[in-house]
Amino acid sequence: TISNATNEAEACIDGASITLTFGFYLNSCPEAEPIVFSWIEKAVSDDPRMAASLLRLHFHDCFVNARTLLFIYSLNLLLDDTPTFVGEKTAAPNANSLRGFEVIDAIKADLEYVCPQTVSCADILAIAARDSVVLSGGPGWEVQMGRKDSLSASKTAANNNIPGPNSNEPTLVANFQSVGLSLQDMVALSGAHTMGKARCSTFSARINGSNIANSPDINLEFLQSLQQLCSESDASTTLVDLDHMTPATFDNQYYFNLLSGEGLLGSDQALVTGNNLTRRVVGSYVDDMGIFFEDFKRAMLKMGSLTSGEGGEIRRNCRAINQDHS
Numbered sequence: 001t002i003s004n005a006t007n008e009a010e011a012c013i014d015g016a017s018i019t020l021t022f023g024f025y026l027n028s029c030p031e032a033e034p035i036v037f038s039w040i041e042k043a044v045s046d047d048p049r050m051a052a053s054l055l056r057l058h059f060h061d062c063f064v065n066a067r068t069l070l071f072i073y074s075l076n077l078l079l080d081d082t083p084t085f086v087g088e089k090t091a092a093p094n095a096n097s098l099r100g101f102e103v104i105d106a107i108k109a110d111l112e113y114v115c116p117q118t119v120s121c122a123d124i125l126a127i128a129a130r131d132s133v134v135l136s137g138g139p140g141w142e143v144q145m146g147r148k149d150s151l152s153a154s155k156t157a158a159n160n161n162i163p164g165p166n167s168n169e170p171t172l173v174a175n176f177q178s179v180g181l182s183l184q185d186m187v188a189l190s191g192a193h194t195m196g197k198a199r200c201s202t203f204s205a206r207i208n209g210s211n212i213a214n215s216p217d218i219n220l221e222f223l224q225s226l227q228q229l230c231s232e233s234d235a236s237t238t239l240v241d242l243d244h245m246t247p248a249t250f251d252n253q254y255y256f257n258l259l260s261g262e263g264l265l266g267s268d269q270a271l272v273t274g275n276n277l278t279r280r281v282v283g284s285y286v287d288d289m290g291i292f293f294e295d296f297k298r299a300m301l302k303m304g305s306l307t308s309g310e311g312g313e314i315r316r317n318c319r320a321i322n323q324d325h326s
């Protein structure tokens with residue numbers, strides 16, 4: 001098994017450091033970006049939530065690798081568990097929650113046909129995240145590429161590094177800072193919760209029983225509607241929009257919601273309770289959507305570059321390490 005930290009280091013100790021570049025596939029696979037775009041376009045028109053799910057995949061991919069710093073570059077998320085390999089898909093923040101693997105598989109299969117073993121899965125995720133934002137009404141930006149897919153995955157790292165939905169503001173700031181992302185980056189990237197859904201179980205601490213005392217800033221009508229929605233069936237499967245006003249549009253409505261006590265997750269509402277610095281950034285995004293878009297683009301480029309590092313391969317199938325290595 002290569003599921004523990006020691007083996008990750010061994011697996012990825014060689015290889016030269018690589019920086020990401022714009023136009024990376026211009027010669028080797030000029031069709032790469034248009035092909036990804038047309039798949040995402042179809043996937044999002046079939047299922048608008050898919051845009052959110054693909055954006056989130058890129059976030060998780062970047063975060064886990066950046067934090068472990070041992071086997072960077074990469075795509076650990078898509079690795080399926082095998083009897084001898086424990087990947088990240090079953091780590092607590094990911095289980096029954098991450099979606100979009102089938103879309104990535106389809107894109108990869110298409111690209112393998114057009115340009116065999118050229119475009120990494122991690123780069124596909126980065127393009128897919130950008131296209132998902134664009135197709136939902138958000139800003140576009142040029143994606144830096146040249147990532148490689150990792151030769152390992154870490155369930156422990158996924159459990160430890162992805163921040164939890166009940167995180168308070170100091171924890172969120174510290175968590176992002178530990179991978180080199182600023183407070184402002186953190187507030188901008190949290191704006192991704194302008195689309196997509198969360199399971200009731202991820203915010204039950206905010207709406208249930210005595211815990212309500214922990215959410216003094218929650219809007220009462222909003223609280224009641226959540227209690228209603230979440231009581232209807234199983235909290236681990238019932239889904240609620242992260243932004244109940246414009247759930248499928250990439251806009252700055254998320255920040256308006258925070259100011260009116262309608263942030264869904266504890267970690268959302270935490271951005272306006274207790275800290276003037278994060279609250280001031282939220283205020284600037286409420287005042288001007290253009291500032292949010294600019295900061296979001298810059299933070300996405302920064303977050304996307306966390307995956308650059310050492311070692312790795314161009315996976316042929318995003319769900320498995322190439323056979324020649326294992």
Ligand code: HEM
Pocket residue numbers: 049051052053054055056059096097098099163164165166167172189190192193195196197198199200202242265267
């Ligand atoms: C700030 C810390 C963050 C926390 C604590 C957090 C937590 C969560 C949780 C608990 C969910 C719901 C998962 C479920 O119920 O299955 C979620 C969904 C989502 N997150 Fe975050 N997240 C954070 C940051 C981010 C970032 C940086 C991005 C992207 C740039 C992002 C994008 C999304 C999207 C788009 C969804 C909806 C996915 C879907 O509908 O499939 N999140 N997040």
Ligand SMILES: [Ca+2]
Pocket residue numbers: 194195243245246247248249250251252253254
């Ligand atoms: Ca929205």
